[in-house]
Amino acid sequence: MRTVRAETLKLRRSTAWVVVLLLPVAVAFMACLNTLTSGEPLEDGWHTLWVRVAGFHALFPLALGVALLASLMWRPEHKGGNWNALMGGPTTSGSIVWAKTVTLWLLTLTMQAVLLVLVVAVGRLAFGLDGFLPGQYLVATVVSGIGVLPLVALQSALSLFVRSFAGPVAIALVGAGASVVAQQMAGDLALLSPYSVATRTLHLSSGVFGDAGTLAPGIVTLLVGASLAWLLVINTVGARVLDGRDVRV
Amino acid sequence: MTAIVNEFTKMRGLRLWPLLVAMVLVVFGGTALGIMSDPEFDPGAPGAWNHPLMGAAMALTMFSPLFVAVLASRLVDAEHLANGWLFSATTELPAGRLCRAKVVALGILLVATTGTGYLAVPTLGSLVGIEVPFPLGRWLGYGCCAMVIAVALLALHVLIAARFEDQLVGLGIGVLGLLIAAASQFFPTWAGHLLPWSYYALIIPAGYTADALAELPLSYPSIAALGCVVTALFLAATGRLDRKEL
Numbered sequence: 001m002r003t004v005r006a007e008t009l010k011l012r013r014s015t016a017w018v019v020v021l022l023l024p025v026a027v028a029f030m031a032c033l034n035t036l037t038s039g040e041p042l043e044d045g046w047h048t049l050w051v052r053v054a055g056f057h058a059l060f061p062l063a064l065g066v067a068l069l070a071s072l073m074w075r076p077e078h079k080g081g082n083w084n085a086l087m088g089g090p091t092t093s094g095s096i097v098w099a100k101t102v103t104l105w106l107l108t109l110t111m112q113a114v115l116l117v118l119v120v121a122v123g124r125l126a127f128g129l130d131g132f133l134p135g136q137y138l139v140a141t142v143v144s145g146i147g148v149l150p151l152v153a154l155q156s157a158l159s160l161f162v163r164s165f166a167g168p169v170a171i172a173l174v175g176a177g178a179s180v181v182a183q184q185m186a187g188d189l190a191l192l193s194p195y196s197v198a199t200r201t202l203h204l205s206s207g208v209f210g211d212a213g214t215l216a217p218g219i220v221t222l223l224v225g226a227s228l229a230w231l232l233v234i235n236t237v238g239a240r241v242l243d244g245r246d247v248r249v
Numbered sequence: 250m251t252a253i254v255n256e257f258t259k260m261r262g263l264r265l266w267p268l269l270v271a272m273v274l275v276v277f278g279g280t281a282l283g284i285m286s287d288p289e290f291d292p293g294a295p296g297a298w299n300h301p302l303m304g305a306a307m308a309l310t311m312f313s314p315l316f317v318a319v320l321a322s323r324l325v326d327a328e329h330l331a332n333g334w335l336f337s338a339t340t341e342l343p344a345g346r347l348c349r350a351k352v353v354a355l356g357i358l359l360v361a362t363t364g365t366g367y368l369a370v371p372t373l374g375s376l377v378g379i380e381v382p383f384p385l386g387r388w389l390g391y392g393c394c395a396m397v398i399a400v401a402l403l404a405l406h407v408l409i410a411a412r413f414e415d416q417l418v419g420l421g422i423g424v425l426g427l428l429i430a431a432a433s434q435f436f437p438t439w440a441g442h443l444l445p446w447s448y449y450a451l452i453i454p455a456g457y458t459a460d461a462l463a464e465l466p467l468s469y470p471s472i473a474a475l476g477c478v479v480t481a482l483f484l485a486a487t488g489r490l491d492r493k494e495l
Binding site: 061167174184 | 271322435440
């Protein structure tokens, strides 16, 4: 808990909040602008809006946002003598890895919540949709809170071991793109990629990219199970490898 | 010339080759997806080459903006560390000239990488047995236009990375550029001329019209204008950097 608290304190003066707030705004703005400039109404109301905003967000922007946040979070540790201070301190490697993962996860959850609020706001204010977002998409958002765990753990691990700020972001772009292709071709086998798990959970019940269009307990269980399995594997391996690392001279 | 060679030497330590290989694979993957995503793809149909062309175009549109931002960020960041700008200036290489050398060096790398990936269109198209003659002119035309946009974005990102030491700025603009490039396909034509990233929408080689994939015209004059304007602005900006006191 203390390590998580220490990590959240570091966020106070961080530019991570710019990514958390600006990225969902950019995605929602683009989707809104496209719909307005095309002159065509939202054929299926809330469903079409959800697919255009959250469906697109799940393809690339989510992975890139998490990658940027992870790079920002690990950047102070790679500067100056901070890495040696981190490795020389009393905190175990496992604590460091899990604390960073939890903190990054909290930032990602905030980003998802901002996106959800924006979808509702855009739907009501920009397009005058009646009612509220269908319950299945609220469930999909909650499940995606678990579904992003593999992506969060992987990007945190990449930013831990790769000192470059831009490198993990480039890896996220390629990974997300490859996962989209894999989902088209291999269906649920694509869940072997952490990027696909995150994308798939946000596409739940949307009927796009291989989704059946319904919220079946089977697929939800599979996604939650895959998320937790990936999280455990990535963080265990990450902590083990970090244990074997030494200070930098 | 020496400055450009120096930039290639700096790139050796930056381990850019995985990124370059990934870019080639991405274009190949996108081209393959363009062929395989349509269940009614017919290698003997007159418009068969539109499928791999569109796949390659989508891959370049989606990946080039951030790919360029990462390349520029990596190479320029080397100067922000340990007073690289000041050191170069003392060796008769002021900041503006250094930026120009970086754009030339990275531009050569970008064109070579993207060009290699773009060979996926004739390669994969031949492998799946497309029978109609290869549209060499249109393939070259789209390729040249895409390279002009990519190099224009590269120039922009080198200037951004030189101005802002925080890589979040350059990469954040790259991510926003990716969103603009993806979304601009649905913009009206006039809006496609507003931002550099939206020019990708003006050169989409094929699109669905009345449920069939048809050839679309490429906007050569718009791309030529973009190239001229960005070149002029880049030279003006780097000229100013040359005279700026460090």
